[in-house]
Amino acid sequence: MRSSRRTTLRTAAVVTGVAAVLALPVGSAFADSPAVPKPGVRGYVTAVKLADGSVAKIYKIDDNHFEADIFAGPTKLDTLVGKGWAATYGQSNGLHVVLQPNGTVTSWVEGGQEPKPAAKPEVKKESSVRIGMPDGRIAKLVDGPNGERVEISTPDGSARGTIDLKRPSTRNGGWTYKLAQDGKRVKFVVIDGKGGGNSWVYDFNGRLIERYTVDGAK
Known part of the structure; x- marks a missing residue:
């Protein structure tokens, strides 16, 4: 049995910040509107509690088509349909709901603060420093998004090898770098290695932080 209290949710496709509102006739619920397609298969994804305590049940139709049924208790208020790349927006009695193209839902209550889009994760920038090593070669210590690595070369720029945490050691001319x-x-x-095993330890700021001398080594 239908409730005598009907709630109309206005929907809009949000495109580059401009909302085109599709207002429904007074007394008409979105679920009864021919604007809502009737898909053959609706795969249930999850339920999301909204800002006013109501619930959105999310269904996946295909990779570019999600739907959200909005419920206040057992009463279905409306359905938001998201297809393609644009978000879908709806509001009812001060509740604002946004269905994103990937099926996620955000909501807020009239007068409250609209949730900000999730911040993009900060990408670590690559930094490097060059040091002169005891064997006369040059080491470029690189710290970047893919981790630390060291590029070894002669003073004239000829490459002698690169090490990282996947390949953490190499030898050249009796010297070991790791x-x-x-x-x-x-x-x-x-x-x-030629001089008996003396060793030097650097951090990735290029500072010599440890030094070990083997007894009897040159």
């Missing part, structure tokens, strides 16, 4: 994980910090270690 990365060592120390908790969250990564260290760059230079070992003099």
